[in-house]
Amino acid sequence: MRGYEPLWSAGMIRPTRTSEGIAALALALTVTALLLANPAAALAAGSLALFLLWRGWQFEQDLAAAAASLTVAREVDRTILRQGTAATVRVRADVAVPAGMAVRVRDLPPAVAAGDAPLSLPGKAAAYTVRLMAPGETAFCGVVLSASDRFFAASLVCRRFDAPQIRVFPAGVVENGSGTGGAGSDTEVDRRAALAGQGIRGFRPYQMGDDLSRIDWKVTARHDAYYVREPAGLEGGSPLIAVDLPARAGDPETNARFSMAVSGAVEGAINAREGCSLLVVAGGEVVGFLPRTQDIREAFSALGGLAPLEPRAPLYRAPGPAVLAARARVPLRGTGQEAVYRERLGVLLAAFAKESPAPFAAAVRTALGRAEAVEVRLYSLLPPGDRSHLCQIVHEAKVRGMRVVLKAPAGAGALPGIDAVEVL
Amino acid sequence: MAFDRRFLLLSLGEVLVVAAGNLAIALVLQAIVLAAFLGDLRGYPVFAVGAAAFAAVLYAAGMIALLGLAAALGCGYAALTLHDHRLALRAGGRA
Numbered sequence: 323m324r325g326y327e328p329l330w331s332a333g334m335i336r337p338t339r340t341s342e343g344i345a346a347l348a349l350a351l352t353v354t355a356l357l358l359a360n361p362a363a364a365l366a367a368g369s370l371a372l373f374l375l376w377r378g379w380q381f382e383q384d385l386a387a388a389a390a391s392l393t394v395a396r397e398v399d400r401t402i403l404r405q406g407t408a409a410t411v412r413v414r415a416d417v418a419v420p421a422g423m424a425v426r427v428r429d430l431p432p433a434v435a436a437g438d439a440p441l442s443l444p445g446k447a448a449a450y451t452v453r454l455m456a457p458g459e460t461a462f463c464g465v466v467l468s469a470s471d472r473f474f475a476a477s478l479v480c481r482r483f484d485a486p487q488i489r490v491f492p493a494g495v496v497e498n499g500s501g502t503g504g505a506g507s508d509t510e511v512d513r514r515a516a517l518a519g520q521g522i523r524g525f526r527p528y529q530m531g532d533d534l535s536r537i538d539w540k541v542t543a544r545h546d547a548y549y550v551r552e553p554a555g556l557e558g559g560s561p562l563i564a565v566d567l568p569a570r571a572g573d574p575e576t577n578a579r580f581s582m583a584v585s586g587a588v589e590g591a592i593n594a595r596e597g598c599s600l601l602v603v604a605g606g607e608v609v610g611f612l613p614r615t616q617d618i619r620e621a622f623s624a625l626g627g628l629a630p631l632e633p634r635a636p637l638y639r640a641p642g643p644a645v646l647a648a649r650a651r652v653p654l655r656g657t658g659q660e661a662v663y664r665e666r667l668g669v670l671l672a673a674f675a676k677e678s679p680a681p682f683a684a685a686v687r688t689a690l691g692r693a694e695a696v697e698v699r700l701y702s703l704l705p706p707g708d709r710s711h712l713c714q715i716v717h718e719a720k721v722r723g724m725r726v727v728l729k730a731p732a733g734a735g736a737l738p739g740i741d742a743v744e745v746l
Numbered sequence: 747m748a749f750d751r752r753f754l755l756l757s758l759g760e761v762l763v764v765a766a767g768n769l770a771i772a773l774v775l776q777a778i779v780l781a782a783f784l785g786d787l788r789g790y791p792v793f794a795v796g797a798a799a800f801a802a803v804l805y806a807a808g809m810i811a812l813l814g815l816a817a818a819l820g821c822g823y824a825a826l827t828l829h830d831h832r833l834a835l836r837a838g839g840r841a
Contacts, residue, residue: 335830343753347760352812354764361804362772366763368804368815369776369797375822376793382829389837422786467837476830481839 335381335476344370344473374473381474384420385467391418394465394483396429402489402525402541402549408437408453409488415465417444423471430463430479432488441468454490461487525549560598560614562695562724563587564715566702567604567631576703576731581628583729583746584701588621599693600624605633606640606682606711613692633711635682640710682711686718697725701746704734712737756783773801 337345351367354360396413403409415427429439429448437452454460464481525541528548541549565584568577591598597616602609602624609631610624690698698719702712716739719726728740736743759779766772777794781787804811 334827340753344756347757351760351764355809355812359809360764361769361809362766363764364809364812365769365772365797365801365804366760366776368800368812369773369780370760371815371819372796372800373780373793375819375826376789376796378826379822379829380789382826382833386833389833421788464838478834478837480837482837 335378335385335474338470338473338475341374341377341473344374348374377471377473381423381469381471381476384423384471385469385476385478387420388417388423388425388469389467389478389480392416392427392465392467392480392483394427394429394480396462396483396485398486398488400526401486402491403454404491405454405457408451410449410451411439412447412449413439413442413465414447415442415444417467419444423469426468428466428468430465432460432462434458434460434490454488457490459487459489461485525551560693560695561591562599562601562690562693562698563591564601564603564698564700565625565628566700566712567602567609567628568703569605569632569705570630572703572705577628579731579746580701580703584625584628585622587699587701587729588625589618592616592618592621599689599695601686601689601693601715602626603682603686603711603715604631605708606635607633608682608685608689611685611689611692613689614694636708638708638710640680640714680714683714683718686715690718690722690724695724697727699727699729700737700740701729702734704730704737709737713739716740752783756780759783769801769805773798 348367348370351363351370355363355367392415394413394415396411398412399410411429411431413429415429417425417427419425425444426441427444428441429450431437431439431450431452432454434456435452435454437450439450440448442448461484464479464483467478467480469476469478525538526549528537528542528550532550536550538549538551563584568580588598588600592615597614598621599614600610600612600621602611610626612621612624615621698715700712700715704712716726716737720739725742726740727742727744728737729744729746730736732745756779759775759782763772763775763779766775776797780793781790784790800811800815803814807814
């Protein structure tokens with residue numbers, strides 16, 4: 323959340339360097355005129371001062387004309403959404419720009435929104451993402467018209483362009499298990515859990531081709547227009563992109579396709595959403611992790627050109643604590659010695675799962691926790707050999723209830739536990 | 747760099763104006779120099795008339811005209827500020 327008022331509402335015109343130079347010249351001529359009693363110098367000084375005043379007046383007239391001609395078209399992908407979720411705004415401003423004046427327009431998001439709009443040229447659409455942080459009805463704060471000519475510059479806040487209204491529902495409140503009578507201080511907002519529990523991330527106006535079963539009739543009746551639900555699984559928060567660096571350089575064409583797919587996914591996620599989290603692994607080693615980054619250069623830097631990297635910490639097909647714990651919970655079957663064997667195996671596995679340090683799994687678990695994503699997109703060439711690090715990532719993600727999509731070359735196989743496979 | 751060259755030419759032009767000595771020649775030179783500096787002459791006659799009026803006052807009253815000009819500039823600046831303030835209020839929806 324920002325404080326626009328102190329920055330923009332003053333609105334006074336500001337002199338440029340050219341104006342400051344002319345003012346200094348006028349001052350020097352005034353001194354000359356007084357010292358030498360030279361009427362020509364006095365005329366030069368006075369006319370320069372008059373010139374600045376005239377240009378200032380001219381600039382004000384042009385600015386008023388530009389402000390009067392300003393029209394703004396703004397679209398938000400969802401006008402009803404949950405607290406903390408992101409909305410993509412597309413805005414286009416049209417201005418009749420007076421001759422000799424340069425104009426830029428910056429959108430002002432709602433006061434309760436986190437995120438800034440870029441400066442854009444008149445007639446050009448700009449898109450940006452904001453995150454609404456407070457519940458209730460809110461509107462946009464208008465636009466800032468930044469105008470300048472050779473002599474003056476000014477920023478004018480035009481607040482009449484505040485449409486559309488946005489309704490923000492509060493994030494769910496989850497009890498911490500303290501039972502009945504727990505005080506208010508014993509509760510905390512758990513955004514991810516609340517969204518996962520309710521399964522709806524927001525509402526948006528109905529568009530042609532939308533599934534009719536997703537129409538929310540209560541919201542539709544309230545607004546007298548069709549609104550559809552947006553399930554959390556279909557449009558989650560920022561995704562976690564997990565990249566498994568290849569151990570050695572293989573087929574150049576496959577490598578190129580892999581690099582393009584990963585780079586495109588990172589770029590697309592950062593441009594289209596509120597950023598993405600990036601987890602880069604090589605065998606049983608976490609090479610890099612960026613939680614919810616919006617800086618594309620930082621993300622590409624973390625990828626390190628996707629150069630092959632020989633794993634320095636092989637896992638030797640270790641299943642990881644998540645799998646061990648799952649196996650330890652397998653219900654007892656069979657009779658006699660088999661039941662005894664299974665019971666002992668369960669105890670053994672449970673002990674391993676508890677005591678195993680498993681630094682890779684722990685690092686992945688921490689990364690998944692910090693990413694706050696609902697979907698993991700796992701990019702790997704799936705080379706033959708040890709894939710236990712990928713299995714551990716998948717299992718840790720499943721433990722957290724995340725959806726896992728594997729992106730791998732055709733015919734490379736699959737991993738247990740994943741939700742979908744997409745061919746690179 | 748273009749800005750520097752233009753401003754240098756303006757400064758040289760002002761030296762010429764001061765060196766002219768005669769007020770009428772100085773006025774003509776000043777009008778030409780500022781017109782060349784400005785490029786876009788939209789509304790320029792308004793300024794030219796103001797400069798000519800100031801030259802006339804200067805010719806009639808002498809150096810004391812500078813004081814009058816200072817007062818006039820103060821009033822002009824106040825009017826400009828008021829106009830700017832009203833524009834900001836109108837755009838902000840408060841007037």
